[in-house]
Amino acid sequence: MPFEPTLAHFLILSAAVFTIGLVGVMIRRNAIIVFMSIELMLNSVNLTFIAFARYRFETDGQIFAFFIMAVAAAEAAVALAIVLHVFRHKRGVSVDEMQQLKY
Amino acid sequence: MGFWEPLFFWIFAFGAIITSCAVIVSRNPLYCALLLIADFFCFAGLYVLLSAHFLAVVQVLVYGGAIMVLFLFIIMLLNLRGKNLVANRFQVHYLIAIASGVVIFLFSAGVILAAVDMDEVADEREAHAAQLEEADDPDEVEPLATDSAIPNLWVDAEERAVEEAYRAKMLAWRDGTAAPSDGKYSRFNPEREYELPPSLDPEPFMEAELGEDADEDVGPAIVPGRKGLYGTFKPVSIKLVNRFVIPFELTAVLLLASIVGAVILAKRRVT
Numbered sequence: 001m002p003f004e005p006t007l008a009h010f011l012i013l014s015a016a017v018f019t020i021g022l023v024g025v026m027i028r029r030n031a032i033i034v035f036m037s038i039e040l041m042l043n044s045v046n047l048t049f050i051a052f053a054r055y056r057f058e059t060d061g062q063i064f065a066f067f068i069m070a071v072a073a074a075e076a077a078v079a080l081a082i083v084l085h086v087f088r089h090k091r092g093v094s095v096d097e098m099q100q101l102k103y
Numbered sequence: 104m105g106f107w108e109p110l111f112f113w114i115f116a117f118g119a120i121i122t123s124c125a126v127i128v129s130r131n132p133l134y135c136a137l138l139l140i141a142d143f144f145c146f147a148g149l150y151v152l153l154s155a156h157f158l159a160v161v162q163v164l165v166y167g168g169a170i171m172v173l174f175l176f177i178i179m180l181l182n183l184r185g186k187n188l189v190a191n192r193f194q195v196h197y198l199i200a201i202a203s204g205v206v207i208f209l210f211s212a213g214v215i216l217a218a219v220d221m222d223e224v225a226d227e228r229e230a231h232a233a234q235l236e237e238a239d240d241p242d243e244v245e246p247l248a249t250d251s252a253i254p255n256l257w258v259d260a261e262e263r264a265v266e267e268a269y270r271a272k273m274l275a276w277r278d279g280t281a282a283p284s285d286g287k288y289s290r291f292n293p294e295r296e297y298e299l300p301p302s303l304d305p306e307p308f309m310e311a312e313l314g315e316d317a318d319e320d321v322g323p324a325i326v327p328g329r330k331g332l333y334g335t336f337k338p339v340s341i342k343l344v345n346r347f348v349i350p351f352e353l354t355a356v357l358l359l360a361s362i363v364g365a366v367i368l369a370k371r372r373v374t
Contacts, residue, residue, distance in 0.1 A: 073170055080174065080366075
């Protein structure tokens, strides 16, 4: 079969999803969707870890992916709490309004 | 080598790309969140194809369940409307962002493809298939070499070779002649006598991993009921609480800190 996926297919898929997430972070103004794009990027990195783990036939990469998932969960909780906090002050979640941290 | 695995790979790959594109262009955050759940399910399918069953389950439970419920809860709590839901009017910086995204993707894909000579892989596979056709006994043909090419993940002969290597590695670990990681950079010293505390003794794990006939001649490594062991709960969790136990415990501290932080941030006033 000519279309059998190899490691390279998984890596390129992961690069594609990472790039989509990156573009999402750059073009969207809604803070919640920016966080969703960051989740996309974290997921694509997980895919890379797991593909390499399968390629080397070792479970270490999977454990790294597991820790990334735990960190993503913690990050999502804190980030959404920040969004909630900003929404109370500004009545909006656009990242353009969150300029105070600059100063 | 199967028919279904490549088919499902392409289904999940295109599903992942299409849904993630839809996530970043969809106007309503609620649709974004629902599409992101579909995207996470596609990723879980890809993890299953890579025999990471444990992580596929964790993906669905943690990402598709916990994190996305949090997102949906916040979206519905904020009830965005009006100026927060303006249509994505075309702006110049969109062009710049998309162009830089394309450049980054082409760069990384170029790096990946430069590391893997796809023509060489194709040639090697063709030669191997020709050999297989000519030979009377398919078992006599040597399995496809894995060093010059990134191997197909589902070629049975290769899988057998890899699994045999893994088995030999585990046996060597049990005999105390080599580290399980086969590590170039490992601090494992074969001269030294390592004493494991009873609870960390790998013996039960080894029995489970290799079967009772572990000391006998290797034979066909793929035995029904044993083939799918890689990436299931047992090997991953045993590694998680042995070698990676300190990061594992630190994760608990991290989650506790994030819970406290989230509560303090979201409270109206800290008294």
